[in-house]
Amino acid sequence: xxxxxxxxxxxxxxxxxxxxxxxxxxxxxxxxxxxxxxxxxxxxxxxxxxxxxxxxxxxxxxxxxxxxxxxxxxxxxxxxxxxxxxxxxxxxxxxxxxxxxxxxxxxxxxxxxxxxxxxxxxxxxxxxxxxxxxxxxxxxxxxxxxxxxxxxxxxxxxxxxxxxxxxxxxxxxxxxxxxxxxxxxxxxxxxxxxxxxxxxxxxxxxxxxxxxxxxxxxxxxxxxxxxxxxxxxxxxxxxxxxxxxxxxxxxxxxxxxxxxxxxxxxxxxxxxxxxxxxxxxxxxxxxxxxxxxxxxxxxxxxxxxxxxxxxxxxxxxxxxxxxxxxxxxxxxxxxxxxxxxxxxxxxxxxxxxxxxxxxxxx
Amino acid sequence: xxxxxxxxxxxxxxxxxxxxxxxxxxxxxxxxxxxxxxxxxxxxxxxxxxxxxxxxxxxxxxxxxxxxxxxxxxxxxxxxxxxxxxxxxxxxxxxxxxxxxxxxxxxxxxxxxxxxxxxxxxxxxxxxxxxxxxxxxxxxxxxxxxxxxxxxxxxxxxxxxxxxxxxxxxxxxxxxxxxxxxxxxxxxxxxxxxxxxxxxxxxxxxxxxxxxxxxxxxxxxxxxxxxxxxxxxxxxxxxxxxxxxxxxxxxxxxxxxxxxxxxxxxxxxxxxxxxxxxxxxxxxxxxxxxxxxxxxxxxxxxxxxxxxxxxxxxxxxxxxxxxxxxxxxxxxxxxxxxxxxxxxxxxxxxxxxxxxxxxxxx
Numbered sequence: 001x002x003x004x005x006x007x008x009x010x011x012x013x014x015x016x017x018x019x020x021x022x023x024x025x026x027x028x029x030x031x032x033x034x035x036x037x038x039x040x041x042x043x044x045x046x047x048x049x050x051x052x053x054x055x056x057x058x059x060x061x062x063x064x065x066x067x068x069x070x071x072x073x074x075x076x077x078x079x080x081x082x083x084x085x086x087x088x089x090x091x092x093x094x095x096x097x098x099x100x101x102x103x104x105x106x107x108x109x110x111x112x113x114x115x116x117x118x119x120x121x122x123x124x125x126x127x128x129x130x131x132x133x134x135x136x137x138x139x140x141x142x143x144x145x146x147x148x149x150x151x152x153x154x155x156x157x158x159x160x161x162x163x164x165x166x167x168x169x170x171x172x173x174x175x176x177x178x179x180x181x182x183x184x185x186x187x188x189x190x191x192x193x194x195x196x197x198x199x200x201x202x203x204x205x206x207x208x209x210x211x212x213x214x215x216x217x218x219x220x221x222x223x224x225x226x227x228x229x230x231x232x233x234x235x236x237x238x239x240x241x242x243x244x245x246x247x248x249x250x251x252x253x254x255x256x257x258x259x260x261x262x263x264x265x266x267x268x269x270x271x272x273x274x275x276x277x278x279x280x281x282x283x284x285x286x287x288x289x290x291x292x293x294x295x296x297x298x299x300x301x302x303x304x305x306x307x308x309x310x311x312x313x314x315x316x317x318x319x320x321x322x323x324x325x326x327x328x329x330x331x332x333x334x335x336x337x338x339x340x341x342x343x344x345x346x347x348x349x350x351x352x353x354x355x356x357x358x359x360x361x362x
Numbered sequence: 363x364x365x366x367x368x369x370x371x372x373x374x375x376x377x378x379x380x381x382x383x384x385x386x387x388x389x390x391x392x393x394x395x396x397x398x399x400x401x402x403x404x405x406x407x408x409x410x411x412x413x414x415x416x417x418x419x420x421x422x423x424x425x426x427x428x429x430x431x432x433x434x435x436x437x438x439x440x441x442x443x444x445x446x447x448x449x450x451x452x453x454x455x456x457x458x459x460x461x462x463x464x465x466x467x468x469x470x471x472x473x474x475x476x477x478x479x480x481x482x483x484x485x486x487x488x489x490x491x492x493x494x495x496x497x498x499x500x501x502x503x504x505x506x507x508x509x510x511x512x513x514x515x516x517x518x519x520x521x522x523x524x525x526x527x528x529x530x531x532x533x534x535x536x537x538x539x540x541x542x543x544x545x546x547x548x549x550x551x552x553x554x555x556x557x558x559x560x561x562x563x564x565x566x567x568x569x570x571x572x573x574x575x576x577x578x579x580x581x582x583x584x585x586x587x588x589x590x591x592x593x594x595x596x597x598x599x600x601x602x603x604x605x606x607x608x609x610x611x612x613x614x615x616x617x618x619x620x621x622x623x624x625x626x627x628x629x630x631x632x633x634x635x636x637x638x639x640x641x642x643x644x645x646x647x648x649x650x651x652x653x654x655x656x657x658x659x660x661x662x663x664x665x666x667x668x669x670x671x672x673x674x675x676x677x678x679x680x681x682x683x684x685x686x687x688x689x690x691x692x693x694x695x696x697x698x699x700x701x702x703x704x705x706x707x708x709x710x711x712x713x714x715x716x717x718x719x720x721x722x723x724x
Contacts (some may be wrong), residue, residue, distance in 0.1 A: 097509070098508055113476070115464075115470075115476070116474050139472075142425055146425070146460055
């Protein structure tokens, strides 16, 4: 299997053994925020206002194989396609069922999605970023409990622009050192801008580094995003019954920090599934963040696009985008389900086929 | 197993064999309409305006074991409790996972639910009862296709007040003779009122008996309800992959007539699962409606409340309520899953226990 074990080898191998040959349910938790529109924060959209359309379009891509809310597929300002393309290709190859869950959206996707009563997030610089957190968390927990009964294990991914900034916000509020350690979709990781944004948010909320260590719900409410309540609740509800592969990059450290504060007893049934681009990223440090509070293993799909015939995909090798829409976790789940029938190279062929189809390329 | 085979014995037994010992997913499709508020049409609520709260409250009962949108549980004007109590008890006993799907609601339930983009229904006497039918049907089909991959089989039930009147509407539009044959929650089945309501709706739409036989989407749009598009789409999406037990009374004949017009090739993978009260009802004729266009088997949970210690439950034996919220299908699914470990009598004990808890009785 083309999977890199990026931390905690024994637990990582045990997790991989648990999911080999198994049939998961893939959940993509989506949300939008005003934080994602701060200039220079996110590349999850051709320009800031487009970030409202990226999560619903990613969700449509996963369920329909094409977007309805936008033409083509979501791209960065440089035209690099969404990692949703990777997730869609992996899930399609392995015939893995998909459920979309809304944490809170400005634009609703034109597909079926699980509604949890959440609202879109405000700019975290207000210090009052997310409404209704406790209720969304509880509804997600109930959904996770029921969904766990339908599947061997869950893979949970996310699509929310600006998500690493809100991740830094929540990690800081919970007292986890993550400045300079969260990942970015952009060519130059804007660490200073993220830190300033988080500092402004904490100050506006009357909070400081670590002051909300014992109040994870308030940490999301002040400086988090609406995906987090949905994601954490789903994991907490499901993971006492089945393993959960948390599909994402450094944002997963914020979810794990929340779970560590809310329900640490489920941590033993979790792993992070990301991409090689995150695991090997020199401008971020997922392992360094997690090491401060848990020993959850990190698995990384050993994807390599350097030999792709499309420049839009080759660019992933320069460190742009890296992860999102559960791309890494979906790839790991597809390889775990299909065994020798699929590897990173076959995955790339399928991604190229879908990219060509969707972009009208040859 | 305490299950009555009410029609098509060979196919019914084959279906029962397919689901024995299997793990289903139970889906409750909910919706509200103005049709349900016509005086004398529905008893699914203590008075007409309460019918907006009945489906969300039923949904909460299934997921939480208690209602949030109302105090206590939904009752008829005579105080007879919702059949959701039967479904909740059966599903709980057998540890069957539940998913709520909204076809279109005035009041949203305070639990996770699958959103399909539908709206509440208007009074069918307008001839313009439901918006967005084709889109909801398509989204439900996609959801059904994905959910089928997570389960051995699906049980799909419904909660929508006034549902037998809209069923009569759609059956009539499709050219199926159902006047005097649909069931009722009320002590006296108001057949004349239902027929007049449907005639007014067809006339307002410029349609007549059978004129929409080849246009099932328009039949729902003119004289149907928002639950129908969601329910039919889920069944169509799922039934080419797994068996589907359609949990309900005479409303299921309208869903089957729609499926017969939309995707008849999936009919072979379906059965209706209802209650003895519907199967033995002298004021309605489910078998007589179905016999006109399909040979889908009818199974009926052999529930009997005559020995209950609660008068509210004993009243079910006088022909009130009879069915709803997938009560019959949920009971059949629980017995099929647990085999000898549960029968109708044990189910009644569990229903009584929950009824006492929820109503504060001893």
